[in-house]
Amino acid sequence: MFLRVARHTNNLEKIETFYVNILGFERLGGFQNHDNYNGVFIGKSGLDWHFEFTESNDNVNHHPDEDDIIALYPTTVLEYNNLLENISRNNISIITSKNPYWNQNGKMFLDPDGYRIVISPLRAKNIIAKNQSSKSNKSMNILLETERLILREILPTDEMAIYRLDSNPNVHRFLGNNPITTMEESRKYIDHIRNQYTQNGIGRFAVVLKETNEMIGWSGIKFITEPENNHVNFYEIGYRFIEEHWGKGYAYESAKAWLDYGFNEMKIQKMYASANKENVGSIKILKKIGMQQVSEFDWNGIPCYWFELENK
Structure with missing residues (x-):
């Protein structure tokens, strides 16, 4: 089974920038003027799921609940830390979750449509050797x-x-x-x-x-x-x-x-x-x-x- 999570938005460009440039997803494809809809597919190559974001002439009025959450689980500590750095560098505020579990096990923030996203380190593995530095293209290059x-x-x-x-x-x-x-x-x-x-x-x-x-x-x-x-x-x-x-x-x-x-x-x-x-x-x-x-x-x-x- 293949999973697609679709959402309509008022600002397709801002959403794409957020999910690709800040969260590190890939633009897998897109379409223009498909029955008056424009859209993009965002995810990771080779996986069996992705997001679809669409935009049309109709105005969207989102009312996300405080418990409506997208939870992301980086697979390494370095990936988790780099995501937090991207969020901070783009002046995105960390917010308090209604559910205490996410305050204890991740960082919550809002996407441009006001939906809550959590980045959790619970599945992040430490892939570096004990007491050794890890090279990265960003930040201090030391972990x-x-x-x-x-x-x-x-x-x-x-x-x-x-x-x-x-x-x-x-x-x-x-x-x-x-x-x-x-x-x-x-x-x-x-x-x-x-x-x-x-x-x-x-x-x-x-x-x-x-x-x-x-x-x-x-x-x-x-x-x-x-x-x-x-x-x-x-x-x-x-x-x-x-x-x-x-x-x-x-x-x-x-x-x-x-x-x-x-x-x-x-x-x-x-x-x-x-x-x-x-x-x-x-x-x-x-x-x-x-x-x-x-x-x-x-x-x-x-x-x-x-x-x-x-x-x-």
Whole structure:
């Protein structure tokens, strides 16, 4: 059996652009002036289904229900992340689903006709080798995988997760006690990180729990261009997690992956890190991945330990 899902629209060109250029489907064919109808077939080559969108002189008045949904399941994590990037780059807003299931298992947005679409990662496979980078034609071209985690670039659509992370005073206890208070600050923080990707080719990455596809914090390598402890232009390893995910080994697991990547793929000669002298947990993690405590220094009035590790 072959499946065709047909829908009439008031703007055929906009619909085609949305489904082909943003969602990555193919234009399989089309027709003009077929009994006063124009149309396009959109789908994927070789599959036994496709969409048909048509346009005529009759005005369409859509009334989609909140539970009328097209659910799309990318087959790889990279495909899922690239779709989210396309959505963000085209200023398409993520919306809240009436059905909580989709809020937990995907991202919902509207197509040009106002119909709800969900992109879900539930069937996305991690096809990259453990702790290795994956090449792509887009974005940062880096995607790491550990036993329990996916480490991907931070996207504008991560603004809520960043807000949950950095609005918690407990998270900022050893960071100067300056949590964010607005979503706008969360967006600016993401912009800052993504600017580092462009300028330095590296930066902090989102840590995503494989089991739930939830962003639980960030971890990664940052290129420091401002003086710190009499050093400048150096690579620093760091991490920060949402409080409910503390104490589960995620910081060590992600930091170890980034240290291996920095030494083996980026060929960094020496890795650096620092921690508040009272942050016993972070100090323990840095020592566990092999970082050596070599000195003490003052960072914005906060006594800190300085760590280094040479790539041998």
